[in-house]
Amino acid sequence: MTLLSIGTSHHSAPLTTLEATALTTPDVIRLLDxxxxxxxxxxxxxxxxxNRTELYADTEDADTVLAHFVAALAETGGEDTGELRSMLRVRRRQSAAEHLFTVASGLDSLLVGDHQIRGxxxxxxxxxxxxxxxxxVLHGLFQRALRAGKRVETETRLGGAASGLVAIALDAAAELAGPLEGHRALVIGSGNLGSLSAVALHRAGLAEVTVVNRTARAAERLAAELGIRTVAWAQLPEALCRAELVVSATGARNAVLTRDLVVAALAERPGxxxxxxxxxxxxxxxxxxxSLAGVRLIDLVRLETRLKEASERVPIAEAHRIVAAEARCYETERHRDxxxxxxxxxxxxxxxxxDEEVDRLLHRVPTLPGQLRGEVEQTARRIxxxxxxxxxxxxxxxxxxTGGHTYVEVLHDLFGPEPAGTARTSNSNGGER
Structure with missing residues (x-):
């Protein structure tokens, strides 16, 4: 069996392709099945x-795994299988392990330092x-990867990528609309990015911040913590009409703000x-x-250059040292196991x-006292x-x-189970032939 990693990420595919081939939880379950x-x-x-779809497997047939993975992506996004294969990166053994450690530490994220990836x-x-x-195999690999990610978070200054993403997006918004103070804002989604967006907008001194989420309880909890407004999901159209700035960060598979919904909101407030x-x-x-008049759209595709520039300024040397050390420990433990x-x-x-020789000896000397018989057995075992x-x-x-597996194989050959049909026989002197 071989540890294998197959995947595509923002490094090997455009964000539009990643969007089209993104696997939902039901998609993942079908692939696992x-x-x-x-x-x-x-x-x-x-x-x-x-920003990534990756498969980690312990397998003896990489081609079969690759075919299943490509088929799952193609079924999801309707993409050409040949093009998808060209965007995939395949890693084996230690390279696959080191890659997962790097991913779990936020060093391979679109914005370096993203600790949300560990979750x-x-x-x-x-x-x-x-x-x-x-x-x-994968239990040991993933537990060690999560440990590496935790160490990077606690032992380095690397972090805050999610809040950094929000800050970069708001800076881009300010360039388009001018100072944000005094505007009314709407945040759609109360997960990690939605919560960070609500916090950032609240601190920026906007005239009003409203949060809306499909699960009302999550939005109400966030609103109570910050002292901002919340409305029911059914009131999203009205909230959209009211807001001049909207931040959306949900896990929805399809668009939350459709063109028709935005057109209707603009019609309520012409100009x-x-x-x-x-x-x-x-x-x-x-x-x-x-393309609508009066709309300025900022998304991850438009922010990609800014995010890459921000990532290049992140101090990562110490984080990479920790990842390398954890990867070496993992390899050492794996080989020992x-x-x-x-x-x-x-x-x-x-x-x-x-046991065989002691039994033979004791059968030859049946009159040997019990205490001595025990001493003989214990002495033989100590030797x-x-x-x-x-x-x-x-x-x-x-x-x-390096090459240590050869020693292990030799040991198996010498002391492992003998092939079926073979047996050791004793000669007249009690030896083996």
């Missing part, structure tokens, strides 16, 4: 966020575990201007509204020989343990070295 049915796939986790990594792992596609900020992917706001079955086989083989101690230590050490 499809992979679980394949005998070539032992374990699988799908990480689907707004998404954990959610992807939990979903796969609930559907029975996580085993010891007005609305700045619409879309922080979601897939997009919350129909991109065609950008791989040697364990061989070591167990060696110990069982040695003790089996001890065996001392003889295999050094090989055990060395095998664990060698397993972590």
């Amino acid at each position: 499809r992979l679980a049915e394949s005998p070539a796939v032992a374990e699988a986790v799908v990480l689907a966020t707004c 998404q990594v954990r959610a992807a792992y939990n979903l796969a575990r609930e559907h029975g596609t996580v085993g010891p 007005s201007t609305k700045v619409l900020i879309d922080l979601a992917l897939p997009r919350d706001i129909d991109p065609s509204v950008a 791989a040697a364990t079955p061989a070591i167990v086989a060696m110990r069982k083989s040695a003790m089996a020989v001890v 065996a343990r001392k003889l295999i101690h050094r090989p055990t230590v060395r095998v664990r050490e060698m397993a972590t070295e």
Whole structure:
């Protein structure tokens, strides 16, 4: 089996393609079920966020996994499979592990330092575990990746990417509409980005900030914390008419603000201007509204250059050092774990020989007192343990070295189960032939 990572992200595909092929939770579940049915796939986790869709698998058939993954993306977005394949990046073994560590630490995000991704990594792992596609390999990998992400957050100055995204978007809005103070704002969505947007707008001194969310309780809680307004989801059209600045950040699969909804809002206030900020992917706001008179649309596609420039200014050296250290620890532990079955086989083989020879001796000397019989057995076992101690230590050490798998394989050949149909026979002197 081989650890495999296949995926597409903002590094290899345009945001428009990522939007079209974004997998919803039901899509992910269907893909996991499809992979679980394949005998070539032992374990699988799908990480689907707004800026990436990646599959991590323990498999003996990379081609099968790749075909399932491409088919899932093509079915979702209606994209050409050939084009999708060209946008995929395939990583194996240590490279796949290091990539997940980098992702979980926010170092591979559209805006470097995004710690929200760690929660998404954990959610992807939990979903796969609930559907029975996580085993010891991916369990160890994802737990270590989450640990690396936590260390980066707590031990470095890297962070605040989500609030940084909101700040960049609001700066862009101010360039289009002038100072934001005195404007009325509407925030659609009360998740991480929606909450941060509401906080930023409240602190910016706007005349009014209103939050709306499909789940009323979440919006009411946020509004109570900040002392801002909230309205029911059914009142979204009226709230849109009232606002001059709108920030939308939901997890909806389809547009929340359609062209018809925006046209109707503009008609209620002829001559007005609305700045619409879309922080979601897939997009919350129909991109065609950008052509409407009185609309200024800001979305992640239009912010991409600003986000890349901001990422280049983030201090990441220490974060990369932590990720590299955690990746090395993971590889060391993985190699040591791989040697364990061989070591167990060696110990069982040695003790089996001890038991066999002690039994033979005791049968030859049936009059030996019980106390001495126990001493003979214990002495033989101590000798065996001392003889295999050094090989055990060395095998664990060698397993972590380059080419260490060769040592482990030799140990398996020497002490593992014998092939079916073979047996050891004893000659007249009690030896093996």
